[in-house]
Amino acid sequence: MLSSSLAPTTPNLPPQNANHAEAIAALQARFSQQLTTNATVREQHGHTMTWLTNQPPDAVLTVQDKQDVADAVALCNQFKMPVIAFGIGSSLEGQLNAPYGGLCIDMHAMNAILRVDNEDLTVTVQPGVTREQLNHYLRDTGLFFPIDPGANASIGGMVATRASGTNAVRYGTMKDVVLALEVVTASGEIVRTGTRAKKSAAGYDLTRLMIGSEGTLGIVTEVTLKLFGISECIGSGLCHFPTVEAACQATMLTIQMCLPIARIELLDALQVKACNQYANLNLQETPTLFIEFHGTEASVAEQAATFADIIAEFDGTDFNWHTDEAERKRLWQARHNAYHASAALRPSAKPLSTDACVPISRLAECVSETAKDIAASGMIGPIVGHVGDGNFHVLLLVDTDNPSEIAKAEDIIGRLALRAIAMEGTCTGEHGIGQGKQKYMQQEHGDALPLMQAIKSALDPNNILNPGKIWPQPLAG
Amino acid sequence: MLSSSLAPTTPNLPPQNANHAEAIAALQARFSQQLTTNATVREQHGHTMTWLTNQPPDAVLTVQDKQDVADAVALCNQFKMPVIAFGIGSSLEGQLNAPYGGLCIDMHAMNAILRVDNEDLTVTVQPGVTREQLNHYLRDTGLFFPIDPGANASIGGMVATRASGTNAVRYGTMKDVVLALEVVTASGEIVRTGTRAKKSAAGYDLTRLMIGSEGTLGIVTEVTLKLFGISECIGSGLCHFPTVEAACQATMLTIQMCLPIARIELLDALQVKACNQYANLNLQETPTLFIEFHGTEASVAEQAATFADIIAEFDGTDFNWHTDEAERKRLWQARHNAYHASAALRPSAKPLSTDACVPISRLAECVSETAKDIAASGMIGPIVGHVGDGNFHVLLLVDTDNPSEIAKAEDIIGRLALRAIAMEGTCTGEHGIGQGKQKYMQQEHGDALPLMQAIKSALDPNNILNPGKIWPQPLAG
Numbered sequence: 001m002l003s004s005s006l007a008p009t010t011p012n013l014p015p016q017n018a019n020h021a022e023a024i025a026a027l028q029a030r031f032s033q034q035l036t037t038n039a040t041v042r043e044q045h046g047h048t049m050t051w052l053t054n055q056p057p058d059a060v061l062t063v064q065d066k067q068d069v070a071d072a073v074a075l076c077n078q079f080k081m082p083v084i085a086f087g088i089g090s091s092l093e094g095q096l097n098a099p100y101g102g103l104c105i106d107m108h109a110m111n112a113i114l115r116v117d118n119e120d121l122t123v124t125v126q127p128g129v130t131r132e133q134l135n136h137y138l139r140d141t142g143l144f145f146p147i148d149p150g151a152n153a154s155i156g157g158m159v160a161t162r163a164s165g166t167n168a169v170r171y172g173t174m175k176d177v178v179l180a181l182e183v184v185t186a187s188g189e190i191v192r193t194g195t196r197a198k199k200s201a202a203g204y205d206l207t208r209l210m211i212g213s214e215g216t217l218g219i220v221t222e223v224t225l226k227l228f229g230i231s232e233c234i235g236s237g238l239c240h241f242p243t244v245e246a247a248c249q250a251t252m253l254t255i256q257m258c259l260p261i262a263r264i265e266l267l268d269a270l271q272v273k274a275c276n277q278y279a280n281l282n283l284q285e286t287p288t289l290f291i292e293f294h295g296t297e298a299s300v301a302e303q304a305a306t307f308a309d310i311i312a313e314f315d316g317t318d319f320n321w322h323t324d325e326a327e328r329k330r331l332w333q334a335r336h337n338a339y340h341a342s343a344a345l346r347p348s349a350k351p352l353s354t355d356a357c358v359p360i361s362r363l364a365e366c367v368s369e370t371a372k373d374i375a376a377s378g379m380i381g382p383i384v385g386h387v388g389d390g391n392f393h394v395l396l397l398v399d400t401d402n403p404s405e406i407a408k409a410e411d412i413i414g415r416l417a418l419r420a421i422a423m424e425g426t427c428t429g430e431h432g433i434g435q436g437k438q439k440y441m442q443q444e445h446g447d448a449l450p451l452m453q454a455i456k457s458a459l460d461p462n463n464i465l466n467p468g469k470i471w472p473q474p475l476a477g
Numbered sequence: 478m479l480s481s482s483l484a485p486t487t488p489n490l491p492p493q494n495a496n497h498a499e500a501i502a503a504l505q506a507r508f509s510q511q512l513t514t515n516a517t518v519r520e521q522h523g524h525t526m527t528w529l530t531n532q533p534p535d536a537v538l539t540v541q542d543k544q545d546v547a548d549a550v551a552l553c554n555q556f557k558m559p560v561i562a563f564g565i566g567s568s569l570e571g572q573l574n575a576p577y578g579g580l581c582i583d584m585h586a587m588n589a590i591l592r593v594d595n596e597d598l599t600v601t602v603q604p605g606v607t608r609e610q611l612n613h614y615l616r617d618t619g620l621f622f623p624i625d626p627g628a629n630a631s632i633g634g635m636v637a638t639r640a641s642g643t644n645a646v647r648y649g650t651m652k653d654v655v656l657a658l659e660v661v662t663a664s665g666e667i668v669r670t671g672t673r674a675k676k677s678a679a680g681y682d683l684t685r686l687m688i689g690s691e692g693t694l695g696i697v698t699e700v701t702l703k704l705f706g707i708s709e710c711i712g713s714g715l716c717h718f719p720t721v722e723a724a725c726q727a728t729m730l731t732i733q734m735c736l737p738i739a740r741i742e743l744l745d746a747l748q749v750k751a752c753n754q755y756a757n758l759n760l761q762e763t764p765t766l767f768i769e770f771h772g773t774e775a776s777v778a779e780q781a782a783t784f785a786d787i788i789a790e791f792d793g794t795d796f797n798w799h800t801d802e803a804e805r806k807r808l809w810q811a812r813h814n815a816y817h818a819s820a821a822l823r824p825s826a827k828p829l830s831t832d833a834c835v836p837i838s839r840l841a842e843c844v845s846e847t848a849k850d851i852a853a854s855g856m857i858g859p860i861v862g863h864v865g866d867g868n869f870h871v872l873l874l875v876d877t878d879n880p881s882e883i884a885k886a887e888d889i890i891g892r893l894a895l896r897a898i899a900m901e902g903t904c905t906g907e908h909g910i911g912q913g914k915q916k917y918m919q920q921e922h923g924d925a926l927p928l929m930q931a932i933k934s935a936l937d938p939n940n941i942l943n944p945g946k947i948w949p950q951p952l953a954g
Contacts, residue, residue: 069498162678174677175685176653178507191925197834198866199650200903201689202910202921203637203947204929208652208685212678229735256596256707298778357674361596389675426677433679444679448668452681453938458935459928470680 014100014467020058023079027059027103030071035061045086045104048094050436051406055097057084057104064109066182066190066221073219073464074188074230074410076103080462085219087154088130091161092353093434095214099468105219107156107222110463113137114222122179122196124224127156143227146171149430150339156220161432162212166335169251169255169388170262170294171228173430182222183210186460196224209455216433217459217465234262235304236328237321239311239421240286244371244383246314248364251387253310255360259303262430263292264388265335268371271382272343275334278341283334284318289387290335291321292328335384342382342395349380349397354413354436356390356420357429366423367392369414377408391429418443438472483897491577491944492557497535500556504536504580508547512538521837522563522581525571527913528829528875529884532574534561534581541586543659543667543698550696550941551665555579557939564631564695565607568638569830570911572691576945582696584633590614591699599656599673601701604633620704623648627816633697638909639689643812646732646865647739647771648705650907651688658684659699663937673701686932691909692943694936708771711739712781713805714787714798717763721745721848721860723791724764725841728864730787732837736780740769741865742812745848748819748859752811755818760811761795767812768798769805810862819859819872826857826874831890831913833897834868834906842899844869847893854885868906895920915949 046056076083082102111128143364148165164173180194186470193206241247293303376383385392396409417427425439523533553560559579588605609629625642641650657671670683687850718724739742770780851858862869873886894917904917
């Protein structure tokens with residue numbers, strides 16, 4: 001129900017100017033060689049990791065600094081033309097598509113690490129810095145940045161989608177590790193949200209409002225992040241289970257016992273098989289947990305012993321773990337290959353990755369029902385997940401030239417989204433809404449949706465910032 | 478600079494209806510005995526812990542359920558009358574004053590613990606539940622709720638001010654432990670934000686937006702919180718330092734070494750003296766750290782050994798710690814008495830508590846400069862702090878009948894706020910803005926302030942929700 005008092009004056013309509021020529025000309029005058037309308041480049045930037053058609057922008061701008069971003073957004077606002085920020089293009093729900101055309105701002109050249117404050121365990125970066133680049137840079141400091149979505153995503157993109165990954169169970173998600181942002185608003189102003197203090201009670205939490213807003217409330221030009229000390233000892237291992245349910249139950253007990261596990265990742269039997277084939281491994285092809293402990297040598301050993309006791313209750317077997325770095329890397333490589341290994345199960349198909357997240361007590365049930373649903377459909381869809389958070393992924397291998405396969409995949413994704421919501425969870429734990437999950441926003445948020453839309457209208461009255469994302473939008477009149 | 482494109486249509490003016498009689502009559506018709514206009518009750522609810530005069534509301538309503546709240550807010554919105562939610566009245570910056578009169582909604586009767594989900598480590602409560610009530614209720618579950626502002630605050634109030642406390646260094650603040658809220662909006666609708674899933678990437682983070690908004694964006698009617706397992710072993714101790722600076726430096730190194738300390742609290746020499754006098758103790762009257770370790774027996778012992786090494790570098794002495802519960806309680810009682818112990822240093826005066834928070838690398842400097850400032854003023858102002866977060870408090874003992882003392886206290890508070898902001902920190906780590914710190918919002922947030930105001934106007938167009946707080950407001954025309 002849309003509250004009449006909150007009905008936005010412009011109900012998140014796409015910008016009303018469908019003729020972008022004048023805007024492009026103005027951008028060309030300001031940015032000259034930095035701007036291109038080359039069709040191939042545009043298509044690369046309107047790419048999607050979903051089953052949706054490519055929706056290219058009208059032009060792509062490579063920005064060098066915040067002033068470039070501010071000027072570009074101000075011009076787009078003046079001409080009421082859409083503007084979409086682009087990191088490295090690894091988002092999974094069509095966040096970067098340009099359904100109404102407009103300008104794509106490519107942030108890759110804004111990739112400076114501006115300052116590391118070792119004493120405060122903070123770092124300030126430009127949004128084009130990738131997570132691997134950051135950790136490489138930090139290699140001699142004893143510190144690391146823990147958030148690791150599968151791809152080597154840009155920090156700006158990770159802010160936009162509220163990303164997480166394998167370490168989130170211990171270190172949190174982007175919501176937890178961002179201290180402050182610099183953001184270009186819809187009118188082209190540069191504002192700062194937050195400070196370098198670890199906490200604050202001063203005013204509204206604009207930082208958290210921007211995180212996960214998928215470029216619809218502002219464009220991030222600087223990010224201050226928390227860092228963490230690399231533990232003196234790291235122990236990684238794996239163990240096997242007779243069923244996915246048993247693996248989930250072992251995970252649930254691990255979390256319920258408050259074991260400070262750093263990573264706990266599920267691969268179902270099909271995913272393990274895919275990893276074996278892809279990397280010539282010989283892991284036992286049963287549901288498997290990959291785990292990691294961080295701490296002192298004594299504490300890691302203690303955690304591993306407790307974990308061994310837990311899994312024994314659920315017929316977990318062959319648990320072994322290592323602190324040797326080469327051995328650990330080899331083990332996690334198998335996990336990190338999951339996406340490509342799965343894709344190789346059916347090379348002619350396109351992998352569609354979907355995710356959901358439920359309270360941990362519902363995890364076993366949600367995963368089992370989903371596995372049954374996939375099996376009943378006859379599709380190939382390995383399951384892999386950050387199960388310590390109640391979060392898991394299905395990678396459906398779809399022939400996107402076959403409409404009935406797409407429909408089948410959409411049905412599975414839709415049933416999973418609604419199943420997770422019905423279990424008091426969310427239709428996406430970390431991939432975001434983009435275009436792919438708009439239809440579940442009403443079910444998940446109900447009467448809170450008009451509040452989000454009122455905020456959007458207040459901060460972006462012309463709806464130029466990434467229009468057509470997060471909620472379904474009517475076509476321009 | 479107020480961006481013209483963001484200039485709110487109603488610039489957060491107080492409600493334009495200064496005659497509340499009609500609204501009170503309508504509320505009386507709906508709520509009968511639940512509503513009172515008794516002067517004493519009104520004065521109790523317009524109380525303030527700052528130096529400001531009592532500003533009572535026109536009436537006080539005791540609500541029994543969310544529908545009461547929704548109906549009351551809808552009526553206030555209809556008549557454009559201010560409405561202020563009241564928990565137990567322990568906020569410190571005038572958050573509960575009614576500068577424009579209106580309705581105070583007393584939430585104390587909405588104090589049910591609605592459900593505990595042990596398996597998920599979550600609990601859902603009504604906003605009138607206090608933190609001590611919650612932990613008492615949880616006593617047989619092995620779980621606890623860690624956020625502990627000094628007072629036995631209500632959970633709703635703690636949401637409103639983004640509260641934290643002594644455990645925040647390990648367990649986070651309200652920002653980190655709230656999973657979901659139920660909120661009554663300015664138009665009187667009941668909406669839910671968030672789910673019971675541990676993480677989500679679905680849409681704007683309304684939960685975090687509401688947390689810390691001090692009742693200006695909605696009134697919380699239900700809160701779902703994360704709980705934590707009580708550690709198998711808890712070790713508490715204290716140690717003494719020659720100077721406040723040395724104690725802060727030991728704290729800084731503890732944090733920089735990523736020791737997972739659960740509490741690390743500073744009391745300056747004056748505060749220790751006050752505690753000795755108040756509770757007849759004989760602690761050494763030098764700057765003192767109270768600390769606590771959570772973990773297994775082995776890990777607590779390991780943490781304590783590391784901590785002993787750290788403080789030795791800064792001439793810390795007499796470090797001893799205990800795992801015995803009675804001994805631990807005795808020790809922390811001294812810390813928890815700090816407020817009343819300080820107040821007793823000058824019984825005729827009123828204690829004004831202020832707080833600030835800086836990046837940990839600036840902590841020693843910020844505390845030292847503040848201590849010098851207090852000394853130079855001749856005022857009595859013990860310092861105590863959650864120093865692991867870079868957060869500390871000054872408790873100024875002020876004769877509030879003496880305008881020159883008030884002015885002197887305001888000066889100290891102002892200089893501390895600006896000092897913290899200049900050090901890339903915040904003018905309040907946990908008490909909030911209320912009326913007391915409005916004047917520092919511009920310095921801290923600059924051009925981000927209009928964004929906050931635009932959000933406020935969008936969600937509360939009549940500005941009925943706790944008007945006159947967070948930012949300075951023009952008087953009604």
